[in-house]
Amino acid sequence: xxxxxxxxxxRRQFVSGVTAGLAAALTTPALAQQGAAASSSRADxxxxxxxxxxxxxxxxYRRPPFPPQQQDPPGLAGKMDPRxxxxxxxxxxxxxxxGRKALVTGGDSGIGRAAVIAFAxxxxxxxxxxxxxxxxxxxxxxxxxxxxxxxxxxxxxxxxDERFCVKLVADAVRExxxxxxxxxxxxxxxxxxxxxxxxxxxxxxxxxxxxxxxFWITKAAMPHLEPGSAIINTSSVQAYDPSxxxxxxxxxxxxxxxxxxxxxxxxxxRGIRVNAVAPGPFWTPxxxxxxxxxxxLIDFGEHTPxxxxxxxxxxxxxxxxxxxxxxxxATGQVYGASGGEGNP
Numbered sequence: 001x002x003x004x005x006x007x008x009x010x011r012r013q014f015v016s017g018v019t020a021g022l023a024a025a026l027t028t029p030a031l032a033q034q035g036a037a038a039s040s041s042r043a044d045x046x047x048x049x050x051x052x053x054x055x056x057x058x059x060x061y062r063r064p065p066f067p068p069q070q071q072d073p074p075g076l077a078g079k080m081d082p083r084x085x086x087x088x089x090x091x092x093x094x095x096x097x098x099g100r101k102a103l104v105t106g107g108d109s110g111i112g113r114a115a116v117i118a119f120a121x122x123x124x125x126x127x128x129x130x131x132x133x134x135x136x137x138x139x140x141x142x143x144x145x146x147x148x149x150x151x152x153x154x155x156x157x158x159x160x161d162e163r164f165c166v167k168l169v170a171d172a173v174r175e176x177x178x179x180x181x182x183x184x185x186x187x188x189x190x191x192x193x194x195x196x197x198x199x200x201x202x203x204x205x206x207x208x209x210x211x212x213x214x215f216w217i218t219k220a221a222m223p224h225l226e227p228g229s230a231i232i233n234t235s236s237v238q239a240y241d242p243s244x245x246x247x248x249x250x251x252x253x254x255x256x257x258x259x260x261x262x263x264x265x266x267x268x269x270r271g272i273r274v275n276a277v278a279p280g281p282f283w284t285p286x287x288x289x290x291x292x293x294x295x296x297l298i299d300f301g302e303h304t305p306x307x308x309x310x311x312x313x314x315x316x317x318x319x320x321x322x323x324x325x326x327x328x329x330a331t332g333q334v335y336g337a338s339g340g341e342g343n344p
Contacts, residue, residue: 061085061283063308064299073190074131075285077109078140084283086114087313088144091121096324098123101176103169105129105159105217106186108138110284111234111277111312111319115183118316119323120145120152124181127153127172151176159186160208165216169224179224181323184214185234187252189291191245203248210252214259227271230323233260235334237280240343245293253278257334257344264332273331275322280338281309305340 067081077084086109102119106112107128116126126145130138138154145152153175157164173179188209192198214233225231235256242250257276264274281301288297301309315337321327322335336344 058306058308061308061311064302066298066300068294068298069288070294070297071285071288073188074134075109075288076134077113077137077285080283080285080288082283084110084285085311085313086110087117087316088140090313091118091316093118093121093123093148096122096320096326097181100124100180100323101126101172101178102181102183102323103127103172103176103179103217103221104183104185105168105213106234107183108134108141110286111279111282111315112183112185113137113141114312114316115185115232115319116141117144118320119181120148120150122320122324123150124323125151125153125176127155127176129155129157129159129168129186132156159213159217160205162212162216165213166220169217169220173224179221180226180229182218182221182225182229182231183234183319183323184217184231184256186210186213187234187249187286189246189249189286191243191291191293192247193245193293195247198247206248206252210249211255211259214256218263222267222272225270225272228325229272230327231263231272231274232319232322233274233276235260235276235278237278237336237338237341237343239278241341260334261332268331273322273327275327275330275332276334277315277318277322278334278336278338278344279310279315280304280336280341280343282315283309283311301339304338308339310337310339 062082069081071079097119100123102124104112104116104126107116107126108130116128119126128138128141142152142154153172155168155171157168159165159168186209188206190202218231233256236253238246238250239253239257260274260276267274281304283300287300292300318335318337322330334344
């Protein structure tokens with residue numbers, strides 16, 4: 001993370017290179033706790049999937065203010081305060097994706113991690129990608145998937161490179177033995193106060209990561225997707241209600257909405273569904289690594305009717321629904337989760 005180019009790189013890409021010793025040092029405590037709770041305690045976490053008691057959603061998770069914090073991109077979930085909840089000890093599966101094979105970009109943390117955990121607990125094998133400095137987060141995810149008796153595949157590379165995107169799909173198909181679910185989730189987000197401060201380098205990196213990679217990966221995946229397969233793209237509330245400081249990011253998320261709707265019409269007769277999720281403010285490493293100005297991070301999510309940001313775990317079930325046969329008549333749709341802001 002020494003160069004300016006690296007700073008702009010998506011926080012959700014995978015390349016190898018971080019030492020196993022560092023990864024083990026940072027992941028062992030969390031994994032010990034998560035592994036012990038995975039089978040027996042998921043149903044006992046208040047307010048989560050599988051728990052029958054009601055709970056006030058406005059106080060279900062911590063509300064602002066949050067401690068001041070910043071990380072160098074792409075950041076680690078394990079260094080955030082509070083640490084995000086991805087459903088590690090709470091999500092309970094019910095066999096909705098048994099035998100499915102999924103590829104999730106940016107599956108090491110944030111919303112992608114929540115989707116991976118939920119997919120595995122629903123019976124799917126999963127391939128993920130991420131950046132080398134995110135190895136501690138990624139190793140946790142791999143162990144969580146394997147703890148469910150599912151196959152976890154980590155594939156290195158930079159999704160801003162078209163050749164790698166093609167290789168990514170080919171490797172996932174080979175290692176998993178096929179592909180049924182594609183989640184285009186990896187993204188980069190860096191706030192800039194004005195267009196004068198937005199460099200061509202950042203603009204190009206944001207579009208390469210958020211839009212071009214989605215196109216390249218989806219195109220490469222199409223020959224492998226059979227009827228009943230699903231593509232899910234992670235858009236954003238920014239596609240509908242853009243913040244002034246996220247000029248480039250908001251444009252890419254709007255692109256994803258139209259990509260989703262257009263592709264859904266194109267491939268519907270092939271029995272392939274394409275949908276998108278448009279989250280509002282969610283507590284992920286995107287935020288303390290430049291996605292939000294430092295002064296705004298303290299009160300992040302406070303402006304929503306819920307009065308708090310969402311936690312990734314609150315989206316896991318939605319990704320499962322869109323990937324499963326339960327959503328058999330849903331395609332070309334964008335599902336919002338923005339704490340009451342009303343978009344989309």
